[in-house]
Amino acid sequence: MPRLSVAIITSNEERNLAACLRSVSFADEIVVVDNGSSDTTRAVARAHGARVLEVPDWPGFGPQKNRAIDACTGDWILALDADERVEEPLHAAIEQALAGGGFDVYEMPRRSTYCGRFIRHGGWWPDYVTRLFRRGTARYSDARVHERLVTERPIGRLGAPLTHFSFRSMDQVLAKMNRYSSDSASILAERGRTPGLASAIGHGLAAFLRTYVVKLGFLDGRYGFLLAVSNAEGSYYRYVKAMLAAETRRDDID
Numbered sequence: 001m002p003r004l005s006v007a008i009i010t011s012n013e014e015r016n017l018a019a020c021l022r023s024v025s026f027a028d029e030i031v032v033v034d035n036g037s038s039d040t041t042r043a044v045a046r047a048h049g050a051r052v053l054e055v056p057d058w059p060g061f062g063p064q065k066n067r068a069i070d071a072c073t074g075d076w077i078l079a080l081d082a083d084e085r086v087e088e089p090l091h092a093a094i095e096q097a098l099a100g101g102g103f104d105v106y107e108m109p110r111r112s113t114y115c116g117r118f119i120r121h122g123g124w125w126p127d128y129v130t131r132l133f134r135r136g137t138a139r140y141s142d143a144r145v146h147e148r149l150v151t152e153r154p155i156g157r158l159g160a161p162l163t164h165f166s167f168r169s170m171d172q173v174l175a176k177m178n179r180y181s182s183d184s185a186s187i188l189a190e191r192g193r194t195p196g197l198a199s200a201i202g203h204g205l206a207a208f209l210r211t212y213v214v215k216l217g218f219l220d221g222r223y224g225f226l227l228a229v230s231n232a233e234g235s236y237y238r239y240v241k242a243m244l245a246a247e248t249r250r251d252d253i254d
Contacts, residue, residue: 002098003028005074005135009064011035013082014044016165021048023085024078026095033068060144060183072135079131079140079149081164084110089160094132103156105149106132112164114227115173122217122227123210129162130155145183177234185241194246195239204236 006027010017011034021030021044030050034042035058045052053071058064069077076098080086086094090108097106109126111118119125130138130149138151167173188195211217212228220227 001095002075003073004076004078004094004098005029005031005072006078006080007031007033007065007068007072008050008080008082009033009035009061009068010037010041010045010082012037012039012041014039014041016082017041017044018048020080020082020085021045021050023087023091024080025049026091027074027078029072029074031068031071033064033071035064060142060147062140062143062147065140065147069135069139075135077133077135079133080162083165085163085165087160087163090158090162093158093160097132097156097158101156104134104137104153105130105151106156106158108132108158108160108162110162110164112166114167114223114230115170116168117220117223119220119223119227121215121219122212122224122231123215124227126161128157131162132158144187145180173230177230177237181234181237181241184238185245188238188242189245193242195243197240197243200236200239200243203239204232207235208232 004027006024006029008020008030010032024030030048031053032045032050033053033055034045036056042052042054053067055064055067065079069079078094097103107128107130110129112124112127113119130151133149133151137153138149140147141150208228208231211231212224217224217228
């Protein structure tokens with residue numbers, strides 16, 4: 001059987017990491033690349049047999065995940081986030097793929113929670129993510145946020161889902177929204193984009209309608225509505241922050 005490595009990046013993930021690592025205890029190797037955690041993340045990782053690399057600088061999600069991939073020595077790599085779990089059906093599907101499934105790269109459906117509730121619509125299910133690949137056949141894009149795994153190989157599909165405990169509370173939703181909108185606004189600025197208020201409102205409204213109406217988020221009840229509002233706010237703040245940053249730069253020049 002080919003050797004399987006699991007690649008995970010972390011930053012203050014002590015609450016999530018132990019369950020994640022237990023779910024992939026079948027792997028031959030687990031590599032955790034940690035970005036200066038101030039909690040017990042690294043200790044938790046080592047206690048579960050992971051090899052930990054401490055990296056103080058933060059280059060963005062894509063480059064950091066590539067660091068974890070580069071540190072792996074297995075024939076195959078499974079890239080995970082600390083808040084994800086591999087349950088038994090997915091474990092079996094992975095073992096079957098490694099034994100000779102016919103592809104070098106695989107995607108799988110992902111089921112995710114929002115404030116403790118699994119979401120079935122709004123673009124969250126089935127949310128196919130490419131995570132399992134033969135070493136050397138795929139790498140993450142260099143994007144600081146919204147990174148994706150890039151490959152030139154055909155992609156196979158596993159039928160069993162990856163479980164994702166994405167947001168346990170509204171506090172987590174707001175914290176991530178603030179962090180991601182700031183990073184995305186910086187990317188807009190680097191590209192020379194100077195959006196106005198109308199653009200921010202338009203993108204926010206479009207995000208709400210896409211999540212709640214086009215992708216049937218309303219079928220998830222009040223949680224579907226909350227998710228659509230969160231998506232709208234994240235998009236709105238991304239463009240507002242870029243707009244305000246552009247105005248600040250113009251004021252500094254004047």
